Amino acid sequence: MNQTVIKVENISKQYRLGAVGTGSLAHDLNRTWHRIRGKEDPYLQIGDVNDRSQKASSDYVWALRDINFEVAQGEVTGIIGRNGAGKSTLLKILSRTTAPTTGQIKIKGRVASLLEVGTGFHPELSGRDNIFLNGAILGMTKKEIKSKFDEIVDFAGVERYIDTPVKRYSSGMYVRLAFGVAAHLEPEILIVDEVLAVGDAEFQKKALGKMKDVSGKEGRTVLFVSHNMGAISNLCNNVILLQNGTKTFQGDTFEGIRRYQDRDNQLSKETILEQLKKIEDEHFEFIDVEILQEGEAKQEYGSGKEIVVRFQYKVKKAVLGLRVGIDLIEQQSEIVLFRTFHDDEYQEMNYTQPGTYTSEMTLDSDFLNAGNYLISLSVGIHNVRWISYDSIRVPLAITTLFGLNKFYSDTRPGLIMPRIKWETKNSL
Template identity: 70%
Template sequence: MKKDIILKAENISKQYRLGQVGTGTLSHDINRWWHLIRGKENPYLKIGDTNDRSTKGTSDYVWALRDINFEVERGEVLGIIGKNGAGKSTLLKILSKVTAPTTGSIKSRGRIASLLEVGTGFNGEMTGRENIFLNGAILGMTKKEILSKLDEIIEFSGCERYIDTPVKRYSSGMTVRLAFAVAAFLEPEILVVDEVLAVGDAEFQKKAIGKMQDISREGGRTVLFVSHNMAAVKSLCTKGIVLEHGRVVFKGDVEDCISRYYMSDYKESKNEFLGIYELKNHRDKENLFGIYKAELFCDNQLSDTIYAGSMFKLRLYFDSCRDFYEGEIGIVIKDSDQISYLGLNNKHLGTNIIVKEGKGIGEILIEDFPLFANGDYWINLYFGDKGPNYEGLENAIKFKIIGEDVFGSGRKLDTAWNRIVHKKISIKTI
């Protein structure tokens, strides 16, 4: 069966010069022009740092995006996820034709409506009603088409009382409500939505996600959705792409994309299948101590899989530049939606930990593991001294939980019971 491709990105790259508008200098513009008339490549495409906001870099040029390729089918809801600064908003601006790519091309079929930032495309001096007509005209709608949807747009936005008030007097939430209603109800073939929905209240977010689902499922329209709310991405999207430092590092089913997104702080190990995790050697802010390795055991066997009701043991290897006598070792276990299921440390158990200078080992033992649902889980690790100096490793360990016949009924557990016997938990140093 032939694919019905409505949007295609081919080798999209975007380069910026830091601290400057445009190319920044006349000499660079002349140099580009001189290469162009001789039929040669732009010389500044050969330079530039990777888009990593956490490093200083050596060049004034940075690649916000590099060699982005993907296709979107009609009726598909594509989630675009990644950390702040990964290039998501830049990509959406290129797809919406707000800015042009440095290299590559976008091919699309049909109108594109975008909701990129609070108030984008709105004139603050004009009323909400006037802005509906303005945005509709920008989208290529006739006045008759806009009038036919006007009442629905106003009702959905929930701003009826203020619809004839200048938009500059709207709150950011009201502005987003009206902007989303315009973009959704004027029936574009492709709807592009950035993180702006987070500005709205819970009731509006629920309505907006429901509307996007209706648009894609019933209207056969395409949605590109960017959000840091993974629960919303999971419920709305069918496919996804993960951006890191301006590049696509993964694309596929949305659940696999979310899992890969959480792995951005997680260092894979060749021994991972054995339950051995070589961790990034993070240190506390004064560089006094850090965890460098972890081992996960199920019933005293190294494993990355824990069976419900089994013995769970996590062994942490750390080093310290000094002694401390009121140490803390703790974990938080989260599901694939990053919802915390269990958090504990030795202080909760009323035990004290003494850490000696040099290398050491800590151990967290749960003899009767909580009866969580089947699936992938993540562990945050916490280690440190009493006071402000703590090391926290987010999503340091990924493991799987599998239900077992813990009650001897002949049926394996596949839903969460969250049963835990606190007397069988211990945290200690070895």
């Protein structure tokens, strides 16, 4: 095994909630007083586990708690977890933009972070000036940047505009140039956070390829944070799973992803019910929303069978033009489908009388490609208002069990995967 280049020991990070004001001055003084007497910081002993859905009971919260791990040279380690699990905090500490509350991290070699590409870009300066400025901010010397300059310009494809202020660039050019600088850094350790969420598809491919080069051919260590499980499984040798600020798994990429998705789906049932109850409206009340396949809720839904979204709700007062529906969202990109029950039932606008209702919408079999989707609930009164729009999102994971073709069970690109009729005739 290669030598260890990152060693994280008992890292914790505590944040104070609420606004900074008079109270924080009192805490500061109390803390200093304890330190002068050689006692432990009184506020380190309290603090909640970081669960954003629950109301805090104390002013302090642990974003990270006792994280330990080691990363060997040349490894690409994915850091996965739900929003609020502590991924970004961990990266911030590793990239030294903030200090940990306790613990120690030892690092061998130069670290560069791509927390957000284009940091320090100045809109008035030309592309050329910004390459130098951004490169220097990321830790390169002028000499290093000079030797990489042509490569960067080539990678970004902006030769013609290199002396134009970057404020005139299209957003695509801007991002390409910014990533170009970052990708040509030569640190021993590279920290990447969600950069791949930007740019067009072709560029994303280029960027992923570049990252693979960095780790594979050049033997560099990469820490990669993403919600894109496809990219994680493509790139990473192993993953670290964070949950509510603690490390719950480190090891095999596929096992890590499986645990991450399992937990995501288990947790969601209760939280979704909780969120549904939060909709308070004089006309409408949700009882339950379920996603079913063959009559039951699943961890993962096969692409080859119908998926039923069943809404149960109470109408409290008669309402004209009630709509219940969903936006179907693919996690990495865009809305796939917008649909309410009115759209498919051709009828006049009608009054919905008080009572308890169940609406089921059926997504055809062989409709969606494998991937992670979200069903975003929408309830509204036509031409009046939304009762709830895009505040509740139910995750929907689709897998292709047997693939499109039984000889090739891999997935095809694209969001939808219908069976398509082909006819080939011999016209001889």
